[in-house]
Amino acid sequence: MEAIQVICTTIHATAAPAGDRIKGQAEARFTILMVIAGLFFSFSAVAQEADGQRLFLQRCAACHNIEQGQNKMGPRLLGVVGRVAGSVEGANYSDAMRSSGITWDRQSLNTFLAAPRQMIRGTRMTVSIPDATQRIAIIEYLERQSPD
Numbered sequence: 001m002e003a004i005q006v007i008c009t010t011i012h013a014t015a016a017p018a019g020d021r022i023k024g025q026a027e028a029r030f031t032i033l034m035v036i037a038g039l040f041f042s043f044s045a046v047a048q049e050a051d052g053q054r055l056f057l058q059r060c061a062a063c064h065n066i067e068q069g070q071n072k073m074g075p076r077l078l079g080v081v082g083r084v085a086g087s088v089e090g091a092n093y094s095d096a097m098r099s100s101g102i103t104w105d106r107q108s109l110n111t112f113l114a115a116p117r118q119m120i121r122g123t124r125m126t127v128s129i130p131d132a133t134q135r136i137a138i139i140e141y142l143e144r145q146s147p148d
C-alpha cells in the first residue's frame, strides 16, 4: 500500500500539467485503437481473399477454368472483369449471352451472379450466389486473376 502511495505521489509530482497528461492519455488510447483496427482490417482482408478463392473453387470451378486458353462447360474466367460478355473464342455460349451487349465489371457481375436468368433471359448459366458478401468475395477474386 505504502509503496503504491509513494509511486503515485512521485508520478503526480513529476507529471506534466494536467492538460498535457489528459492529452497524452487520449493520444495513447487513440494509437492503441488504431493498432487494433489495423490488425482487424488486415486479418479480414486476408480472410476475404482466401474466401474468394475457396468460393470460386466450390461454386464455379466445376464449369469454369481460371487458366489461360481453357474452357469447360462455361467459358474460362481469366480476365473476365473488363471483358465483353460472350467473347471467349471456342466457348459454348448461348445466343442470349453473345448478344447481351454487356461488358463485365463489378456492378454487372454482381447483378448477374445474384440472378443470372433475370439479367440475361435465355442464358445457360443458372447458378446464382444469393449472398452479397460471397458475391463480392468472388468478384474480387476474379479481379485479381488478370492474364498478365
Ligand code: HEC
Binding pocket: 056, 059, 060, 061, 062, 063, 064, 073, 074, 075, 077, 080, 084, 085, 086, 087, 088, 092, 093, 094, 095, 096, 097, 098, 104, 109, 113, 122, 123, 124, 125, 126, 127, 129, 138
Ligand atoms: C453448372 C455450370 C456452371 C457453374 C457452376 C457456373 N457457371 Fe458461369 N457459366 C456457365 C455457362 C454454361 C456459361 C455460358 C452461359 C451462356 O452463354 O448463356 C457461363 C457464363 C458465365 C459468365 C459470362 C462469361 C463471359 O465470357 O461472358 C460469367 C461471368 C460466369 N459464368 C461466372 C460464374 C461464376 C462467378 C460462377 C461461380 C459463382 C459460375 N459462373 C458458376 C456455367 C456455369
